[in-house]
Amino acid sequence: xxxxxxxxxxxxxxxxxxxxxxxxxxxxxxxxxxxxxxxxxxxxxxxxxxxxxxxxxxxxxxxxxxxxxxxxxxxxxxxxxxxxxxxxxxxxxxxxxxxxxxxxxxxxxxxxxxxxxxxxxxxxxxxxxxxxxxxxxxxxxxxxxxxxxxxxxxxxxxxxxxxxxxxxxxxxxxxxxxxxxxxxxxxxxxxxxxxxxxxxxxxxxxxxxxxxxxxxxxxxxxxxxxxxxxxxxxxxxxxxxxxxxxxxxxxxxxxxxxxxxxxxxxxxxxxxxxxxxxxxxxxxxxxxxxxxxxxxxxxxxxxxxxxxxxxxxxxxxxxxxxxxxxxxxxxxxxxxxxxxxxxxxxxxxxxxxxxxxxxxxxxxxxxxxxxxxxxxxxxxxxx
Amino acid sequence: xxxxxxxxxxxxxxxxxxxxxxxxxxxxxxxxxxxxxxxxxxxxxxxxxxxxxxxxxxxxxxxxxxxxxxxxxxxxxxxxxxxxxxxxxxxxxxxxxxxxxxxxxxxxxxxxxxxxxxxxxxxxxxxxxxxxxxxxxxxxxxxxxxxxxxxxxxxxxxxxxxxxxxxxxxxxxxxxxxxxxxxxxxxxxxxxxxxxxxxxxxxxxxxxxxxxxxxxxxxxxxxxxxxxxxxxxxxxxxx
Ligand SMILES: Nc1ncnc2c1ncn2[C@@H]1O[C@H](COP(=O)(O)OP(=O)(O)O)[C@@H](O)[C@H]1O
Ligand SMILES: [Mg+2]
Numbered sequence: 001x002x003x004x005x006x007x008x009x010x011x012x013x014x015x016x017x018x019x020x021x022x023x024x025x026x027x028x029x030x031x032x033x034x035x036x037x038x039x040x041x042x043x044x045x046x047x048x049x050x051x052x053x054x055x056x057x058x059x060x061x062x063x064x065x066x067x068x069x070x071x072x073x074x075x076x077x078x079x080x081x082x083x084x085x086x087x088x089x090x091x092x093x094x095x096x097x098x099x100x101x102x103x104x105x106x107x108x109x110x111x112x113x114x115x116x117x118x119x120x121x122x123x124x125x126x127x128x129x130x131x132x133x134x135x136x137x138x139x140x141x142x143x144x145x146x147x148x149x150x151x152x153x154x155x156x157x158x159x160x161x162x163x164x165x166x167x168x169x170x171x172x173x174x175x176x177x178x179x180x181x182x183x184x185x186x187x188x189x190x191x192x193x194x195x196x197x198x199x200x201x202x203x204x205x206x207x208x209x210x211x212x213x214x215x216x217x218x219x220x221x222x223x224x225x226x227x228x229x230x231x232x233x234x235x236x237x238x239x240x241x242x243x244x245x246x247x248x249x250x251x252x253x254x255x256x257x258x259x260x261x262x263x264x265x266x267x268x269x270x271x272x273x274x275x276x277x278x279x280x281x282x283x284x285x286x287x288x289x290x291x292x293x294x295x296x297x298x299x300x301x302x303x304x305x306x307x308x309x310x311x312x313x314x315x316x317x318x319x320x321x322x323x324x325x326x327x328x329x330x331x332x333x334x335x336x337x338x339x340x341x342x343x344x345x346x347x348x349x350x351x352x353x354x355x356x357x358x359x360x361x362x363x364x365x366x367x368x369x370x371x372x373x374x375x376x377x378x379x380x381x382x383x
Numbered sequence: 384x385x386x387x388x389x390x391x392x393x394x395x396x397x398x399x400x401x402x403x404x405x406x407x408x409x410x411x412x413x414x415x416x417x418x419x420x421x422x423x424x425x426x427x428x429x430x431x432x433x434x435x436x437x438x439x440x441x442x443x444x445x446x447x448x449x450x451x452x453x454x455x456x457x458x459x460x461x462x463x464x465x466x467x468x469x470x471x472x473x474x475x476x477x478x479x480x481x482x483x484x485x486x487x488x489x490x491x492x493x494x495x496x497x498x499x500x501x502x503x504x505x506x507x508x509x510x511x512x513x514x515x516x517x518x519x520x521x522x523x524x525x526x527x528x529x530x531x532x533x534x535x536x537x538x539x540x541x542x543x544x545x546x547x548x549x550x551x552x553x554x555x556x557x558x559x560x561x562x563x564x565x566x567x568x569x570x571x572x573x574x575x576x577x578x579x580x581x582x583x584x585x586x587x588x589x590x591x592x593x594x595x596x597x598x599x600x601x602x603x604x605x606x607x608x609x610x611x612x613x614x615x616x617x618x619x620x621x622x
Pocket of ligand 2: 444445446
């Protein structure tokens with residue numbers, strides 16, 4: 001035996017209580033790890049090199065307002081803009097209103113959309129087939145897998161915004177990152193059926209020639225349409241996606257306050273358990289001191305015990321969070337909302353540090369009192 | 384005061400004296416009232432002595448033992464143990480000194496329930512510089528001495544009271560201390576186990592030259608000692 005193994009034996013001497021402590025810490029740390037990961041995915045993740053070259057223009061007032069299609073060529077004329085493609089939210093119903101049957105559908109220009117999104121992978125023959133078929137659809141692979149769509153399958157989308165049902169044939173299946181689990185079709189299809197859809201675009205997605213040009217070009221576009229009846233707002237793709245998150249409310253404050261509440265609650269629970277467990281061992285503390293254990297060694301033994309339990313719980317929680325988030329990210333039911341939220345090594349380390357800190361703080365006061373205990377009083381302690 | 388200490392030290396260098404108590408008193412103050420646990424006790428214990436301390440409950444026996452073990456400090460008087468005024472030391476030095484020189488045996492054994500017999504005996508050795516295998520040798524020697532080498536992996540709850548007390552004695556002697564202090568070591572034992580424990584103490588004194596101070600109520604136990612002193616209301620009665 002050595003001191004660490006003595007500490008470990010003490011930590012698990014009351015198996016049920018230790019297990020409950022570990023579990024409650026692991027649940028809190030699970031929550032905390034998920035919160036940190038979501039935060040990181042939303043606010044800290046750098047966009048991929050390709051995404052950093054993409055900017056989005058929309059109507060200044062709201063996404064619900066459309067812009068004239070001639071903006072496309074005016075934007076294209078700005079130096080540094082390589083590609084421009086309109087993307088129109090179709091919002092059709094597939095089969096029924098069940099959440100698992102909801103996914104994003106965009107009417108766009110098949111000739112250019114894969115040039116803006118250079119990181120999407122598609123077979124050239126499939127792309128060509130889609131470009132030839134005005135009633136064709138290109139679907140993202142995870143979405144296709146979920147609905148068991150194959151090339152040549154028919155998909156009917158019942159129009160909500162536009163009075164037309166889109167009857168499409170799957171012509172291409174492409175690979176994209178998790179944020180883009182979408183179905184694309186030729187906007188002309190809608191425009192032919194619904195004349196008032198003609199000549200309008202919901203958003204424009206652009207590819208620019210360098211990340212440094214993003215701010216300049218965004219400013220130039222918005223300046224160009226400032227006094228037009230449909231003014232614009234242009235931002236990076238990342239900022240645009242965060243805009244959706246912001247629609248949920250003050251997400252930062254929400255995540256932060258839940259995180260703090262979780263940590264504080266577990267601190268109290270753990271402090272209470274440690275105080276109880278140390279008080280029960282008052283006589284043993286006196287014995288250890290009689291054997292020659294110093295104040296410092298008693299203090300570090302108890303604190304070590306608590307930190308050990310907490311880190312154990314933290315590890316459990318963090319790995320459960322990792323597993324849960326990877327399951328959630330690949331689930332189309334989440335619509336790619338948690339796509340960026342992964343438990344990375346730094347997140348894991350932060351979570352474990354928080355766990356260790358909880359262990360340390362919760363045990364410090366009772367351990368300190370135990371270390372100061374007078375042997376005479378400890379030996380006379382009944383209980 | 385200081386000249387008195389000098390005198391005591393001179394005595395200590397002659398025939399080695401293990402404990403020299405000069406007029407030590409212990410007063411416990413709790414809120415408004417005071418208890419005098421020890422009242423001007425003078426006591427000399429020579430090396431190799433086996434002393435029994437007797438006296439009614441509350442007469443100060445445990446308090447005296449605690450002073451010798453440097454567990455508690457006298458309120459007044461001079462106390463030298465192994466020629467040292469231990470209370471001059473800081474917390475760390477006192478702890479190390481106790482680990483090295485004192486073996487303490489309690490009435491209620493005080494074994495750690497989650498540790499095996501072996502591990503309980505090893506506990507004080509964790510504070511020394513001994514290697515793992517040296518610790519193992521010490522533990523096994525101590526357990527053999529108390530006749531429990533075949534109970535190494537037993538937890539306290541798997542042992543009888545007499546066996547638990549023998550493990551506790553093994554723990555007390557594991558660091559090879561000079562002094563063994565036993566506070567009513569047979570108080571919780573049946574007479575058979577008590578005899579075993581007393582035989583072990585006698586052997587430790589006779590064969591291993593340990594100085595032993597044993598508190599007891601039991602005249603049969605006291606008979607194992609070389610000499611007996613009586614305490615009453617905190618005062619040591621004359622021989
Ligand atoms: N830590 C303490 N606080 C207050 N009173 C104590 C303390 N220790 C001992 N006493 C009192 O001192 C007296 C002597 O106690 P003790 O030395 O335990 O006697 P004994 O061991 O002979 O039974 C008793 O009256 C006891 O109540
Ligand atoms: Mg007593």
